[in-house]
Amino acid sequence: MIKPKKLSTGDTVALVSLSSGLAGGDSIRWRTEQGIKRLEEVFGLKVKVMPHALKGVDYIYEHPEKRAEDLNEALRDPDIKAIICAIGGNETIRIQPYVDFDALKDNPKIFTGYSDTTANHFMFYNNGISTSYGPALLTDFAENIEMDDYTVASIRRTWFESDIIGEIKPSGTIRRFGLKWDIENRDIERESFTNPGYESINGRGIARGHLIGGCFELFGSMRGTGLFPDTAAFDNAILFLETSEVHITPDFFEDYLRALSMMGIFDKVNGIIVGRPQDGVHYEDYKKVWKQILKEAGREDLPVLYNMNFGHNEPKFIVPYGLQAEVDTENLTFRILENAVTD
Template structure:
């Protein structure tokens, strides 16, 4: 995988809306501005808003080519060192016909987002570029009161340092979901829930492999399209998956996971890490389904760590696509064994 260059204070990051145009809505502008302010004040970065990023929900939906135009321009802009998505959504895959894949390959840059942004990450992955399944502008950077230190430290270790990322410990606490993004709530801190840490739910031992995965629902929806990775991409991989705020019902979760099993994905991978379901919804049900499907697949020996702090969780750590990682179910540890960026 080709790695982007690391960030330094004073560097410029571009803001794009590749999924929902929520960041451009007037009722959300206070939060958009708060996220930008954190990029500037917490990390010492300059922020460049791409031309169509804040044009609102309707415009962004109706003009997928303009979304792609912003991404293409940010990739080719020599001043821009990183690209950060505003938020997820549900149809970023529509921008694919308009992507300048030559620019994508020739100008590797830090690229971050999660949820629907999974589809964008896979566009990069299929072209050999490592990106960050990580924070988005409206969620992590714009957290009420202040950013979570766990997230801040992950950003610094992943984007600002060319040293190996190393062990990623579980967050002590998880933010409660549900506080609406009304401006009158901006000075209300979301409650912190105690986090029990990583849980081993299948297999045992220590395994290593390259990282691939994303949001479970998006990953499922890409099946059968030209965007879904070739089956060989899963050989010796560490698969990472997490579910969204939709809280997919267990019966559908089981069906979709079984489809992945029938594709032969689980037979190829070395290990799995599973993100904590947002707000713990269906926590035990999902866990039981994972164990059931892996048993059906004859993959009861694959080490699986559960309740991980990525994706639809705040705080979160960053998962760089394609990098070598290690799952240790004996000591309940997870490590990324190389740097995500170069000098």
């Protein structure tokens, strides 16, 4: 995988809205500004808001070509060192016909987001460029009161340092979902609860492989499109999957997971890490489904770590696509065995 250059204090990053246009909404604008301020004050970065990023929900939905135009411009601009997505949504796949893939391939840069942004990540991954399944502006950077130390540490370790990332420990606490992004709530700290840590739910031993994955629901919606990678991409991989705030029912989860099984993906991977379901909804039911489907696939030997802090969880760690990683179900550890950025 091609790795982007690391960030340094004073660098410029771009804000894009490639999915939902929520960041430009009048009632949310305060939170957008708060996230930008954190990028400036916590990390010493300059923020360039791309021309269409804050034009609102309706405009962004109606103009996928303008979303892609912002991405293309950010890729071509030599002063921009990283691209940060405002938030996810549900139809960023519509920008694909308008993306300048030559610019994407010729200008590898840090690119971050999660959820619907999974589709954007695969635009990069399919062209051999490592990106970050990680924080978005409106959620992580704009967290009420202050950013979580765990998230800040992951950002610094992954984007600002070119050393091997190493062990990723579980967060001590997890934020509770549900506090509305109303301006009158801006000074209310979201409740946290103790994180019990990683859990081994299948297989035994140590597995190593390259990281590939994203948001579970997006895996379903990308199947059959040109964005879903050839199944050979999963050979000897560490698959990472997590579910969104939609809280799909265990029955639907079973159907979707079985589809991935029938595609042969679980026959190919060396191990799996699973993100904590947001707020723990269906926590035990999803575990049962994982065990059931892997048993059906004849992969009761496959090492799987559960309750991981990425995706729809705050705080979160960054999962860099394509990097070699290690899952250890005996010691309940997860390691990233490479650096994510270069000097």
